[in-house]
Amino acid sequence: MRPALGNAGSYVHRGIIRAPAAYQTILFEVACICDDFPASHRHGTGPCMGWCDQTCQAYRPVLLDRTSVAWEALLAEASRVAWPEHFACDLFRDWQLLTQDNAPNAFVWALRRLGTDLLRADHSNVSWQAVLAGHHPEALWYVWGGGRLQMVTAAQAGRCLASSDRGQPRH
Ligand SMILES: [Zn+2]
Ligand SMILES: [Zn+2]
Numbered sequence: 001m002r003p004a005l006g007n008a009g010s011y012v013h014r015g016i017i018r019a020p021a022a023y024q025t026i027l028f029e030v031a032c033i034c035d036d037f038p039a040s041h042r043h044g045t046g047p048c049m050g051w052c053d054q055t056c057q058a059y060r061p062v063l064l065d066r067t068s069v070a071w072e073a074l075l076a077e078a079s080r081v082a083w084p085e086h087f088a089c090d091l092f093r094d095w096q097l098l099t100q101d102n103a104p105n106a107f108v109w110a111l112r113r114l115g116t117d118l119l120r121a122d123h124s125n126v127s128w129q130a131v132l133a134g135h136h137p138e139a140l141w142y143v144w145g146g147g148r149l150q151m152v153t154a155a156q157a158g159r160c161l162a163s164s165d166r167g168q169p170r171h
Pocket of ligand 2: 032034035036040048050051052053054056137
């Protein structure tokens with residue numbers, strides 16, 4: 001498969017994004033435009049065996065043609081920590097959410113050895129955050145707000161979600 005160019009200077013090769021900037025060293029899978037990951041596609045030819053009802057005949061990577069300050073902060077931190085070691089495809093889901101027009105401007109983010117979790121402050125579920133923290137004691141927790149990413153403890157992350165729950169209308 002020929003590498004697919006993204007406008008940030010990254011390219012996709014066999015479903016793995018490689019970011020050339022020195023601080024962006026984490027590799028992650030990029031989904032097909034059908035929203036399934038490359039493993040659901042047979043060698044680039046169809047039919048896709050994923051969740052798209054086999055309407056997809058080949059893996060066509062999403063062009064990573066959007067970015068945001070929040071996304072770049074997460075990508076830089078994932079690169080610095082070198083997590084997730086596996087299931088880094090979660091970073092693609094973070095990219096999808098954080099570069100859309102109605103991206104959340106406040107959220108809690110868990111960076112785990114085997115994936116990530118992003119909890120929107122406006123859709124927060126404090127008990128789910130506690131479950132995640134209990135199941136993943138190794139997780140690093142962050143709060144995004146006011147344009148900056150701050151590392152916090154798991155308990156502080158839970159308190160942040162609880163306070164935003166009281167202060168903001170639920171959607
Ligand atoms: Zn597909
Ligand atoms: Zn598919």
